[in-house]
Amino acid sequence: MLYFDHSASTPIHPAVLKLMQDTELNHFGNPSSAHQFGQKSRLVIEIARKQMAQAIGCLSSEIIFTGGGTEANNLVLWNLLHQQKKHVITSAIEHPSVLNVLKQLKEFGVTFTIIPVDHACRVNPEDIQNAITKNTGLISIMFANNEVGTVQPIERIGKIAEQHGIPFHSDAVQILGKIPINISDQKITMVSFSAHKFYGPKGVGVLYLKKGTNPKSLVIGGGQERNLRAGTENTSCIAGLGLASELANKNIAKRKTHLEQLADQFKLEMTDAYPEIIYNGHPEHSLPGVISATFPAVTSNILIIKLDLQGIAVSSGSACSSGSVNTSHVLRAMNMSNDHNIRTLRISFGRDNSKEDVHLLTEKISEILKQHHNKR
Structure with a gap:
């Protein structure tokens, strides 16, 4: 085969699988519990948060664990309903978890401009510049395309977004372990990742949220993940993601x-x-x-x-x-x-x-x- x-x-890395099995057996406590079983699980999660932060070059406090890249993208986009500015600039090559969500958001007054790409699948930053209006509340352009592999001019787009004070989101699900990334060097506000794209488990991902960015949760309940994702954390999958992110950069x-x-x-x-x-x-x-x-x-x-x-x-x-x-x-x-x-x-x-x-x-x-x- x-x-x-x-x-x-990607197939799960053997070391990641071993860690997840150990976590399931030995760190089964609820991370929100005050007793030592819960606190040991909490420590596992925080170690993974630190590993992911180091892998992409950001603060641990800027890492939010999600159920995958699709959920991370949804969290970013549905928050447009809580903003005054409801115009989005995106591209014609985005993942369905961006384009299909925007189609739904039209029913709630969100508008969007779709930027074309050239024959090599690359957007022109000038097109993004020209599409900005006084109502633009978000720019969302993927870091690299999942079908043809083209990497977008993220740095230039980030500078445009910063100049206009517009939050910039990038779906970066495809890049970890393939090309180096240092979030601190980019003018990006929010970035989505998914563990199963870099030899980690399925069903777990990350949303990088630049310090000072405070979206509202899609799921209401407990206060997990800075009140951004209610529900008991999947400790073993998060542990697997953390190790996979560390191995991805080696x-x-x-x-x-x-x-x-x-x-x-x-x-x-x-x-x-x-x-x-x-x-x-x-x-x-x-x-x-x-x-x-x-x-x-x-x-x-x-x-x-x-x-x-x-x-x-x-x-x-x-x-x-x-x-x-x-x-x-x-x-x-x-x-x-x-x-x-x-x-x-x-x-x-x-x-x-x-x-x-x-x-x-x-x-x-x-x-x-x-x-x-x-x-x-």
Whole structure:
């Protein structure tokens, strides 16, 4: 079995799983309880908070644990209802947990401007500058795209937001462990993360909230997470997230090089056999190890099914839109035709993939392309 869909989810790190099992067995007390069982659980959570803060370069007090990246994005966006300024600037390539929420918020008087992207999936900061109105209360632009891997000009966008005194949110679910990040160097107010994207558990994430930012909770109850997420904390998953974030930053330069080498190998081997393959995304500003490729004369669904039958996992785009019959909204935003859209595959490598794995993948894809060509 070979797995090449790390942008959708990553396998849990063995050390993370071991820590979570130990936490479930030995730190089962309610973190809100005053007795020692509860306080030991509280300590586990605070250690994880510190680990995550160190991983992204912020204060521990600026870390809020959530149920994942989707919940973190929702927490940011639904707070627009509590603001006087209800205009949002976002992009055409955002995750459904941003775009679909904004569509719902229209019913409550929230308006939004969708910024286009170029053919390489990058927004133009000047378009954001020009979209600002006196009623703009939030700018929300993802850090890196989950389908084609393009990294956005976050620093420039942050400066624009700061100049106008507008909160800036970024969905950064895809970046931890792939490219270095230091929140303190960015002009970002809120950032979303998800543990299962960096070899941690599913169902737990983080919202970075810059000091002085005080949104209201979506879930009312106890006072957990600075009164921002009521409910007893999932101690073991939070512990797993903390360790996973720490491990994500270890040897990041070496890991980045490894992922880039795998992607280069794939492109070299496939292009030699099929020079008409189109690679989507930005050639420079891109996540390592993420490939969006448009293949000749065969749909991505055929490739996915035939590869899956041979124990190889790839995807056609966002796993959060699985079951949808629509073409990728990201590729449409890049002005890709429907014909190209349905022939586009996403391959995202991970830390455990090898050169031998990549060679086998290119061989199998080439076989499928050859079979399909011979049937024509």
